[in-house]
Every structure is written in C-alpha cells, then in structure tokens.
Amino acid sequence: MPNIDPNFVFPVLIGDIGGTNARFAILVDSYAEPKEFPVLLTKDFATLEDAIQTVVLDHTSIQPRSAVIAIAGPVEGDEIPLTNCQWVVKPRQMMERFNLQDITVLNDFEAQALAVVSLDDHHLENIGGAAAHPNGKRVVLGPGTGLGVAGLIRSRQTWVPVPGEGGHVDFGPRSERDLQIFPFIEKIDGRVSAEQLLCGRGLQHIYKAICQADGVKPSLVTPAEITDAALDKSNAQAVETLELFVIYLGRLAGDLALIFMAHGGVYLSGGIPQRIISALRTGSFRAAFEDKAPHQLILKSIPVYVITHPLAAIAGLSAYARTPARFDIHTDGRRWR
Structure with a gap:
C-alpha cells in the first residue's frame, strides 16, 4: 500500500x-x-x-x-x-x-x-573490481560499534533500501589458522556471529584469541590500541589481528555480494574501514572477497568502495x-x- x-x-x-x-x-x-x-x-x-x-x-x-x-x-x-x-x-x-x-x-x-546513491565520487575510495553498474543492486556493510548490513535495489525509477540484521549471521573458521584461534573466540549462546569478529570489540576478540593460541599475554586493550599497533607493526599479534580482520571482512562482503548479485558495488561504511584503507589495499581483502568458487569471475567484476564521507x-x-x-x-x- x-x-x-x-x-x-x-x-x-x-x-x-x-x-x-x-x-x-x-x-x-x-x-x-x-x-x-x-x-x-x-x-x-x-x-x-x-x-x-x-x-x-x-x-x-x-x-x-x-x-x-x-x-x-x-x-x-x-x-x-x-x-x-x-x-x-x-x-x-x-x-x-x-x-x-x-x-x-x-x-x-x-x-x-541511501547515502550510497547520494554521495559524490570523491567520497568513495575504490578497492578493486570493474566499474559499478549505474542501476545495479548494491550492498553496504559497516563495522563500527556493531556490524550493520543493508541492500539497495533499483525498481521503477526509485531506489529501494533493504534493511536487515545481516551482521548477526553465523561466521565460521575456514583456514588452518582459523581452526587454531576460533576455539578462543567469545561465543554468544554457543555461536560466533559475524559481528563478534567484525566490529570494534571484534578486533579485541580476534586479538585475545590470537594471544591465547600463541600463549602470549595480551598487552593491548582497546580497538584503537590494537589498530595503531597493527598499522605501525609494533606488535605481532596486533598485525595478525588486522590481517585476519581484513580477510574476514572480505569473506563476508563477498558472501553479501553473491546474495544480492551486487553489480552496483559493495560499500564499506563507518570509521573502521576509513581508518584501515591501507590494510584493505594490500590484496588480502580482495582475494578473500573473490575466493567464492565457482563464481570467482562474478566477484572479480564487482567493485568495492570505502565510504569516506564523515x-x-x-x-x-x-x-x-x-x-x-x-x-x-x-x-x-x-x-x-
């Protein structure tokens, strides 16, 4: 109606x-x-x-x-x-x-x-992929205090936002390293959701799990401390924390791109992606994003952008x-x- x-x-x-x-x-x-x-x-x-x-x-x-x-x-x-x-x-x-x-x-x-189709190009930092289809479906996700997810669909000359609670989907281990650290990830009612890893406290969860798996006493507390130590490479566990954070974000972003067939692009919002653009550009994010057999070619064509508008x-x-x-x-x- x-x-x-x-x-x-x-x-x-x-x-x-x-x-x-x-x-x-x-x-x-x-x-x-x-x-x-x-x-x-x-x-x-x-x-x-x-x-x-x-x-x-x-x-x-x-x-x-x-x-x-x-x-x-x-x-x-x-x-x-x-x-x-x-x-x-x-x-x-x-x-x-x-x-x-x-x-x-x-x-x-x-x-x-709504912002995705309202911002100028200079507020969008490209992280690989082909050009966005102007009327293509789009996905936005953002790690911050929590993890937000929404879609955007073009229909009858209007844009239709699709809100949801996609940040709370299940997230499981895939690599050998994941299998070592996931037993130490804090669970909620017996499960690990994407938000448990991909937000500010997610950085803390990954860091603590790595320290426990390595038998190292944690020396960093806040997400900002962990990120700073990762970016200046002053703490080995923090460096690995950010590497895994980027990979996990790439995996989830690729999943959402497939769900929506988001040829209009995937958009990363919030303060964390803005802060870690250099880490997102290293290649591990894009590799995880595209590693979706048998649909790697589809993912290679889908662009990813970091929204930089404050x-x-x-x-x-x-x-x-x-x-x-x-x-x-x-x-x-x-x-x-």
Missing part, C-alpha cells in the same frame, strides 16, 4: 544514532545543505531527547517541524530500543516535547544505503528528506504524525 503524502515539513531534524556516537543536522529546506552539529557520545546523555535539546536546540533558533531519525537496531513499536546503546526512542514523546508534526524512524544502515548517514537521510519520491521507503509503523 503506497504511503500517503511522503513529503516532509521543513525544517527537518536529521539524526543518525549509533551504539557509541550520535550525529545531528537540521535541513532548513530542500535546497539547503544540512546544518551540522557536534558529534556526541550516547553514554553522555540519559535519553535521546536530552541529547537533542542540549546539543542541537540549545544552539540554534531554528525550530524543526519534522524529524527523520536513523537508529542502530530494528524499528518496531512505539518504544524502540537500540541494540548497542541504552537509549529508547519514543517518537510520540519526542513529538510532544519538541512540537514536531511528524517523525520517521529508519534503520541506521537503511540510511547508509557523515554519510546524515547525507543519505538529507537526500531522502529533500526528495522522498526518489526512494521507495515504506514507513508503515515507522512514521508518527
């Missing part, structure tokens, strides 16, 4: 809420560039409403009339918890507090998918708010008026 009146009343509050960081902007009209506000840590605020008041509304005279918010988690019901954050999104409460006419809540990787989801949501008819997004149960 088609949505009724998909247009938004300006100004529009734009929000991208992740497990660790939240980003906000206000779109004054359909021609304006988004007015951006400082990135904040979700842990510093008790609620989403408090964050919006303190970081956005206390620093502008612009009064939003609508809001488009993307959150890290599935969107269901009138009280929406985030997967890796203590906040609960309560659209009706937000409407009353901020005098909004309507609120639309999307999945955060739905917003990343606020990609904000750009995607802004594109949607400006021209909602460009996208086919069903908002039943996800838009409040």
Whole structure:
C-alpha cells in the first residue's frame, strides 16, 4: 500500500544514532545543505531527547517541524530500543516535547544505503573490481560499534533500501589458522556471529584469541590500541589481528555480494574501514572477497568502495528528506504524525 503524502515539513531534524556516537543536522529546506552539529557520545546523555535539546536546540533558533531519525537496531513499536546503546526512542514523546508534526524512524544502515546513491565520487575510495553498474543492486556493510548490513535495489525509477540484521549471521573458521584461534573466540549462546569478529570489540576478540593460541599475554586493550599497533607493526599479534580482520571482512562482503548479485558495488561504511584503507589495499581483502568458487569471475567484476564521507548517514537521510519520491521507503509503523 503506497504511503500517503511522503513529503516532509521543513525544517527537518536529521539524526543518525549509533551504539557509541550520535550525529545531528537540521535541513532548513530542500535546497539547503544540512546544518551540522557536534558529534556526541550516547553514554553522555540519559535519553535521546536530552541529547537533542542540549546539543542541537540549545544552539540554534531554528525550530524543526519534522524529524527523520536513523537508529542502530530494528524499528518496531512505539518504544524502540537500540541494540548497542541504552537509549529508547519514543517518537510520540519526542513529538510532544519538541512540537514536531511528524517523525520517521529508519534503520541506521537503511540510511547508509541511501547515502550510497547520494554521495559524490570523491567520497568513495575504490578497492578493486570493474566499474559499478549505474542501476545495479548494491550492498553496504559497516563495522563500527556493531556490524550493520543493508541492500539497495533499483525498481521503477526509485531506489529501494533493504534493511536487515545481516551482521548477526553465523561466521565460521575456514583456514588452518582459523581452526587454531576460533576455539578462543567469545561465543554468544554457543555461536560466533559475524559481528563478534567484525566490529570494534571484534578486533579485541580476534586479538585475545590470537594471544591465547600463541600463549602470549595480551598487552593491548582497546580497538584503537590494537589498530595503531597493527598499522605501525609494533606488535605481532596486533598485525595478525588486522590481517585476519581484513580477510574476514572480505569473506563476508563477498558472501553479501553473491546474495544480492551486487553489480552496483559493495560499500564499506563507518570509521573502521576509513581508518584501515591501507590494510584493505594490500590484496588480502580482495582475494578473500573473490575466493567464492565457482563464481570467482562474478566477484572479480564487482567493485568495492570505502565510504569516506564523515557523515554519510546524515547525507543519505538529507537526500531522502529533500526528495522522498526518489526512494521507495515504506514507513508503515515507522512514521508518527
């Protein structure tokens, strides 16, 4: 059933809420560039409403009339918890507090998918493959606090984002080295998901498992410490951690490319891919991505890009708010008026 009146009343509050960081902007009209506000840590605020008041509304005279918010988690019901954050999104409460006419809540990787067809080429770093088919299906995945996945399909002159929870698919060992370290990977209810390996804490899990397999006492704690030591090659276990992280990311990206037949490209979003572009260019990512017998030739032709825009989801949501008819997004149960 088609949505009724998909247009938004300006100004529009734009929000991208992740497990660790939240980003906000206000779109004054359909021609304006988004007015951006400082990135904040979700842990510093008790609620989403408090964050919006303190970081956005206390620093502008612009009064939003609508809001488009993307959150890290599935969107269901009138009280929406985030997967890796203590906040609960309560659209009706937000409407009353901020005098909004309507609120639309999307999945955060739905917003990343919108960004894929909204960004200029200079915000996309190519990691091999042929040229992207302009109307080809696309996949976006991003390791950050968690692991997000979404698809994007062209249909009847519009782009259709396909949100999901693909970061939670099973992930198993394949190489001899995997078999040595996987017994030490932390499990959730007896299983290892892709997100257990391909996010910030995934770097920690891989590093600790390597140290245990090698009989070495871990000396690094945070994902940033592990990444720094890997990039400057000051710690052998950290170097191997990043190598395996890149290979595992390549494997999963190749799987998703096959699932969608993503001739429009696979797009890596979030801060981690931006930080490790040099590691992604070494060849091991691309080799793992293409190692999908009997379909290696298909994978060789599919391009991979790293999204380098610092606020990609904000750009995607802004594109949607400006021209909602460009996208086919069903908002039943996800838009409040």
